[in-house]
Amino acid sequence: MAVIDTYRLQSSPIAYMPSIIAWAINGCAFPEDRPTLFDYVSSVFPTVPRAAVEQLLTKAVPYTVEGDAVVFSVEATAPAMPELTCRKCDAVNPLVYFAPMTIEAKGTCVCFDCAKARQWLDANGDLRPDIQL
Template sequence: MSKTAISAVLADTRSKRAAKTFIQSYPATKTYRLQSSPFVYAPGLIAWAINGASFPKDRKNLANVVAATWKLPLDAATALVTRKVPHTIDGETVVFSA
């Protein structure tokens, strides 16, 4: 094998390893759609939770309320109420990815 061919194989192996490390370090995100119901107006409840999460002692409880209301993972609800992930409002639905 020529020196150029060996260098190409090594570069390809390194880039595959780097890509695998990159993919593992950035897990896939899931998009959540929090829909309103006759009892809960989703944009209002999320605005209330985000506002309340500005107080550190209340963050966990507010994230628990959001997680329990829509059966979300706690880490996704926490990211939403602490504004670590952006959200959009689509009619009466809150959409975010975490």
């Protein structure tokens, strides 16, 4: 399920964010100016991930103005999938696998090909109930 993070870019007494963000979005019409604008907004709001700033300024996500703050939401970047290595053939991250065991983003599994080669699968390609991995 997607996780949505919402950010508020609050105005300061010297910087009215709705105007600044509108200006930065307009500036992003020029691709060569984008890195500078991303850097600028990221430096003003160091707690907002740069990827979120980029989505806001390139209009990938909409925003609203609440009072003097700019509010927008982005889908949180998914945590990296653990790397799984087949315990039988050392294949890395097989598409189909069984019995994953993971410790701190590193893990092992048995890949589909190895399970099939050992006749551990039923006609549907599921692990036979009598097989314990």
